[in-house]
Amino acid sequence: MNRIFKTSLIIVLLIAYGCSNTKHLPEGDMLYLGGKVTVEDTLLSKKERKELEDQMEELLRPKPNRKILGMRIKLAVYNLAGKPKKDHGFKYWLRNKVGEPPVLFSQVDLDYNADILQNYSENMGYFRTRTQSDSTSHNKKATALYTVKPGKQWKIRNVTFPGDSVKTQLDSAISKTKRRTLLRPGRPYDLNMIKDERERIDQRLKNKGYFYFNPDYLLVRVDSTVGNYQVDMKLIVKDETPKKAKEVYKINDIIVYPNFSIGQDSITYSADSIQKYKDFTIIDPENTFRPIIYDRTLFFHKGDIYNRRDHNLSLNRLINLGTFKFVKNEFKPADSISNLLDAYYYFTPLPKKSIRVELTGKTNSANYNGTEVNVNWSNRNTFRAAELLSISAFGGLEVQVAGQNKGYNVYRIGSEASLTWPRFITPIHIADSSAFVPRTRALLSYEYQNRAKLYSLNSFKAQFGYLWKDNIYTEQQLNVVDINYVSPANVTKEYDSISNNNISLQRVIEKQLIFGPTYSYTYTNTIRKYKKNTFYYKGSLDLSGTITGLVTGADAKKGDTITVLNVPFSQFVKTEQDFRHYLRLSRNSKLASRIIVGVGVPYGNSVEIPYMRQFFIGGTNSIRAFRARSIGPGTFRPETDENDFLPDQSGDLKLELNTEYRSKLYSIIEGAVFVDAGNIWLWNKNDKKPGAEFSSKFLSQLAVGTGVGLRFDLSFIILRTDLAFPIRKPWLPEGSRWVFDSIDFGDRTWRKENLVFNLAIGYPF
Known part of the structure; x- marks a missing residue:
């Protein structure tokens, strides 16, 4: 002491x-x-x-x-370091890099x-x-x-636009923008708002062909002599505005250079390297790309009025192809007489083929952490129309740092091949006008997973579907074909012995065949970091075996089970809704909340949803006060010995609620206080799992946990630690489920049974 x-x-x-x-x-x-x-x-x-x-x-x-926790620590370090004798070394680093004068x-x-x-x-x-x-x-x-x-704030009384009296073509175009003006009577005078209004009008004019116009040609005259703390505003076009800024321009020739080098001063080519395709003139001596990609990405056509929106959309789509390293565009007057512009596009391709090796750290909701090596080979222009062929092989190891399954490591190896077309491949033409190129993707994959001492699984997957974005906030994915086949292998005697009387463990090693369309929709505006309220939403729908089940008349409840390749195919409807809200409380703090609702309904050829499609709850990214996948279903609590392998509990329905206060503590360190709640349930009563079925009492069956955590933002990765404990246990008798009175941090036995430490990568939501 x-x-x-x-x-x-x-x-x-x-x-x-x-x-x-x-x-x-x-x-x-x-x-x-x-x-x-x-x-x-x-x-x-x-x-x-x-x-x-x-x-x-x-x-x-x-x-x-700057102050940190009320103290000027950086200044203190500066003073403690003293004046160094050399321009290098620890003392110099401490004073000038860590400290602050x-x-x-x-x-x-x-x-x-x-x-x-x-x-x-x-x-x-x-x-x-x-x-x-x-x-x-x-x-x-x-x-x-x-x-x-400051005194009283002056406000706008009247606003006059060009074209309200004398009308030129430009005045008329400006007058048509008045409906959405920022300068409205009754609003306070604000110089920044005046600047924003000029920018707004300029953008509108750019979309109507006024290529050479700019905001500096607009002037807002303010008359503050009208009295009563009011001003009149008159928006005019400056007299010195050049003639070309007042005229509408159209597109003439569109010239494309798909093999342009950033460093070259001039472009030389022979006449036989010029290719004409629709409205495009293509200079591609090496015939690198098929002209179809220009028709699908460039919005301009000869004779179109210049439009800034089409200008930006074209550039965004070209970059979004993922084929070009640099994209450059410029417009030049076709001649000195007509109001025509020639559009020039210069593309610098990325290397056609590449190989990438990745070493990643991983964490999942089952409280497993590990690493994975991934080797990926890509061809960015497989059929000369920016198709992406990707072939990868991977291998990884996952271990449970804390939990009853410690020692039952998971080893994974596999490969995947995918081909992505930068367009919709459908029998009918689908028009698309967003800044993001739609994609069609075909995928085949195989994975071998070995769970040490227990069993192995062979998993095959095949998909064909579409991905598209309407804007930066939304994304949709439709897999018309989505097939999963899982087959067990090398089931050990240990696993057989512990699964004999445990239906949950038996289901893990069942053969499974799932096929049918899947769809997901995602919306997020969390990229707007300084907005007070931001949101994330993802909804998904999984329809397995629907058409096949209807055609064959399968009815597992009556014993009419249909098999494909000697495996009963799964028939079910499943949907999951994930909604998140982020409330920005200050520059360095926020409140993050999440609610997840999931429902899966088996029918026809199935009496229950296949294990790999069921819902799980608990763990590092879920309810952190409980072991991974250990909650539920309902009030059911499996009885296991302390040293036994702990089975994952699964359900047909899921409800999860989370809220977390996050605040920056110092530099790279962020603190958090959180509360999590939720549970899973079964649709149908199961005699081997009493209390597992969903009922009107579901709210009284929620598990609740709370805790604190630290996040370390290392720029390339966010390392998260959480320490949590339960405050409500659903398996206890009604009236005794809240366990506040039993919390005792000084009791070693309580800590061992209730404190859960989570080590993870990234935020939980």
Whole structure:
């Protein structure tokens, strides 16, 4: 204890020394603690004043030394390191890379900052703002003080557009954009809004052929003399606007160079290398690509009015092909007389063939962690129309770090071949006008999985389907053909002995044949990181054996089971809905929530959903306070010895709810507090699993857990650790399922039975 006390005292003294951040300041100077803005205005609400103060404080320069948990640790490190004698070494690194020099009050220009606040206020419509600056100091520390008296905010009374009186062709085009104007009567005057309005009109004009127009040719005249804190606005086209900016341009020739090198100064080609295809002139001496890809990706045709939307869509689709390393485009006047543009496209292809070796870390909901090696060979232009042929082989190992299945490692090897066409391959033509190229994909794969000491599984998969995106937020996938065949091998005596009286374990090694269409729809706007509310939704539908079951009249309940290749095919309907909401609370914190609802209904040739398509719950990405796949179904609790292999529990229905508060603690470290709840159930009563069937009491059967965690953002990977414990156990008798009163962190037995440590990669949701 004495040694611990001395060590703690030394650490405290070091921190205290480092936190004496004024000790090494230049003579006569002070440490700058930052600026504080006070808005004095009785017309603004308390909330509006606080928002305005926060916005203005962000404008102040320089920024003070950063604080971490209320302490200027970086500055303390800078002072502790002292002045190094060399421009390298640990001391130099500690002072200049880890540490941060003091921000001095002498660096602060009070008048300059006051002018910045004055200009900001006026740009927001507070035309009669008064600003004052001052400072306060204590113990060689200084704070800048700014007082802003904005007065009443001026608002828009009337807005006049070009074309409201005298109408030229350009004036008329601008006038037609008025319906969605940002400048509306009653709104506050805002200089940024005026700039946004000019950009908006420019974008609309670009879509109507005004190729040479730009926002600087628009002027908004503001009349603030109309009284009553109001302004009139008049939007005009500047007199000095050049003639070509006022004219509509059309597309003339479209010239494509599919083998352009970024470094070349000029392009030379012979006349016999020129190929004409529809409206395109293609310069491709090596005949690298079939012209069909240009017709499907370029939206322009000869005679079309120039349109910025088609311009951007074409570039996006070309990049989205995944065949070109660089894509360049330019428009040139066809001649000096007509309003025609020649469109030039320059493409630099990626290497046609490539090989890639990947070593990845993996984690899954069954609390297994491991690694995988993947070798992939690709051909990006298989049939000269940007088709992607990919052949891969992989091998991996997964182990359970903590859990009852520790020691039962999973070994996987397999291969996969896929061919992707950058278009819809269908009997009928399907028009597509999004920025993303639709794809048709055919896939074949085989995987051999060996679960040490237990069994092996051979798994075959075949798919043919379509993938497409309407925009950056949505994605859809339809597999017209989706076949899975699973066959067991090398079942050990140990597994036979523990599965004899356990139907869950028996189902794992059953032969399974699943075929039918599958569909999924995904929407997410989480890429908009600074939006307060963002969402993620994925819905899926799986229809297995539907047509075959109807044609054959299969009815497993009556004993009329139909087999294909001596295996009863599965017939069921399954859907899963995954909805997530992210609430941004501040710059460094958010609240993430998720709800998953899954339903699977067997019928016809099946009395239950095949094991590989059933629902599971619990584990690192699910309800983290319970062992992986150990919850349910319903109130059922399997009885197993401490050293026995723990079977995965599966169900036909699933309900899961999660919420997690995430906050950045320091640099790469983020903390989390979470609550998870959920369960799975069976459709039909099972005498070997009492309490497993779904009923009206399902809410009272939810398992609930809570815990805390840390996330380490290493830029290339996010390492996650969670420590959780249950607060509601569904298998206990009704009225006794909440277990708050039994929580005892000091009890070793309780910790062993209830504390669950999760180590995973990435966020749980």
